[in-house]
Amino acid sequence: MAAPGRDALSDAEEGAAFQPKFGPDGLATCVAIDAERGDVLMVAHMNEAALQATLATRVVHYWSRSRGALWRKGDTSGQTQRLVEMRVDCDQDAFLAFVEVGGDGGACHTGRRSCFYRRVEADGAGARLAFIEAKKTQS
Amino acid sequence: MAAPGRDALSDAEEGAAFQPKFGPDGLATCVAIDAERGDVLMVAHMNEAALQATLATRVVHYWSRSRGALWRKGDTSGQTQRLVEMRVDCDQDAFLAFVEVGGDGGACHTGRRSCFYRRVEADGAGARLAFIEAKKTQS
Numbered sequence: 200m201a202a203p204g205r206d207a208l209s210d211a212e213e214g215a216a217f218q219p220k221f222g223p224d225g226l227a228t229c230v231a232i233d234a235e236r237g238d239v240l241m242v243a244h245m246n247e248a249a250l251q252a253t254l255a256t257r258v259v260h261y262w263s264r265s266r267g268a269l270w271r272k273g274d275t276s277g278q279t280q281r282l283v284e285m286r287v288d289c290d291q292d293a294f295l296a297f298v299e300v301g302g303d304g305g306a307c308h309t310g311r312r313s314c315f316y317r318r319v320e321a322d323g324a325g326a327r328l329a330f331i332e333a334k335k336t337q338s
Numbered sequence: 339m340a341a342p343g344r345d346a347l348s349d350a351e352e353g354a355a356f357q358p359k360f361g362p363d364g365l366a367t368c369v370a371i372d373a374e375r376g377d378v379l380m381v382a383h384m385n386e387a388a389l390q391a392t393l394a395t396r397v398v399h400y401w402s403r404s405r406g407a408l409w410r411k412g413d414t415s416g417q418t419q420r421l422v423e424m425r426v427d428c429d430q431d432a433f434l435a436f437v438e439v440g441g442d443g444g445a446c447h448t449g450r451r452s453c454f455y456r457r458v459e460a461d462g463a464g465a466r467l468a469f470i471e472a473k474k475t476q477s
Contacts, residue, residue, distance in 0.1 A: 212448055213473060217458055217465040228367050228381055237376055242367055242432040254460040285460075287467065288453035289446055293381040295454050307428055309351055314427035315434050319356055321393040321424075326356040328426065334352060 212289045219250060220292040226262055227292050231306060233313075234283040234297040240306035241314040245294065257282045259296055277302030309334065351428045358389060359431040365401055366431050370445060372452075373422040373436040379445035380453040384433065396421045398435055416441030448473065 211218055221227050226244040233240055245253070249260040249269055259280035263270040273279030279301035286295040300306060307314040316332035350357055360366050365383040372379055384392070387408055388399040398419035402409040412418030418440035425434040439445060446453040455471035 215456075215467045215469075217460075217467050230369055230378060230381060232378070239369060239371070239378070239434055242369060242427060254458065254465060285458040286454040286470070287456055287458055288381060289448050289450075289455070293453075294458075295378055309428050311428075314432075315425040316428070317354075317426055319393065319424040319426055319433075321356075326393060328354045328356050330354075331425070 211291055217287070218291055219247070219287065219294075220290065221247060222292070226264075227294060229261065229294040229296055231259065231280060231296050231298050234299055238313065239315055240280075240298070240300070240312065250294070253282055253296070254285065259298055273301060276305075276308065278305050280306070350430055356426065357430055358386070358426065358433075359429065360386060361431070365403075366433060368400065368433040368435055370398065370419060370435045370437050373438055377452060378454055379419075379437070379439070379451065389433070392421055392435070393424065398437055412440060415444075415447065417444050419445070 210216065219227060225246045227250070228242060229245045230242050231240045232238065243261040244264060245260070246262040249262045252260040252269070252271070259272050259282055261270045261272060280296070280298035281301065282296055283299055284297040287293070305312055307316070311332050311334070313332065317328040317330055319326055320329050349355065358366060364385045366389070367381060368384045369381050370379045371377065382400040383403060384399070385401040388401045391399040391408070391410070398411050398421055400409045400411060419435070419437035420440065421435055422438055423436040426432070444451055446455070450471050450473070452471065456467040456469055458465055459468050
């Protein structure tokens with residue numbers, strides 16, 4: 200007979216029950232992906248309330264660590280994210296949110312589509328950043 | 339004159355200096371992406387040593403929270419990840435690693451290509467999981 204610990208692990212990994220796990224800080228990582236283009240827009244965090252609000256309303260909510268508050272993405276920026284599909288990983292402590300972006304189509308507070316607008320270039324002399332997407336000019 | 343805090347923030351977001359930020363636990367989130375297909379394989383963590391080893395060797399290293407040890411991905415599974423490109427987000431506390439997967443092409447310890455093999459299906463009655471990728475049968 201397998202140990203109870205092993206059963207619980209297998210159930211979390213191979214079962215159909217949604218049992219999201221949050222860390223000691225009450226948070227889990229959520230990666231937002233452009234549902235149309237398939238690329239990563241941002242990495243953020245959800246607590247249980249943000250996850251439940253996202254699933255219930257299909258409008259993506261995060262937990263803002265800097266503000267210490269529930270954050271319905273787009274409330275101030277207009278850059279809303281409508282949930283198209285949510286996925287969970289093997290041990291149920293990370294999520295992918297496939298989203299449709301509202302507003303001006305951006306996800307990053309710098310005005311860009313994606314927060315990942317720089318590539319890390321490393322060699323023996325160290326590492327520096329190269330821009331993939333320039334700063335959006337003010338209209 | 340802008341406050342020093344604002345200058346530092348702008349430099350981290352708009353500069354070319356690589357200044358990775360790690361949390362109170364010494365870790366930052368890294369999302370591994372299949373460089374060829376463009377989809378997310380896994381979400382894991384890096385400490386500074388894992389990040390530096392990854393950039394220096396182009397073989398992806400993580401920090402295993404369960405084992406409390408530096409983890410060169412693939413050492414036991416054969417599922418190595420060769421770094422093709424690394425990106426960093428606006429506040430430099432999350433990374434994307436575009437990788438070529440070795441071994442049998444899997445990234446997940448369950449034997450699957452991606453750790454995100456289940457979709458969350460939610461309605462008024464609650465949430466459950468639907469499998470996108472079945473469990474790999476033993477050969």
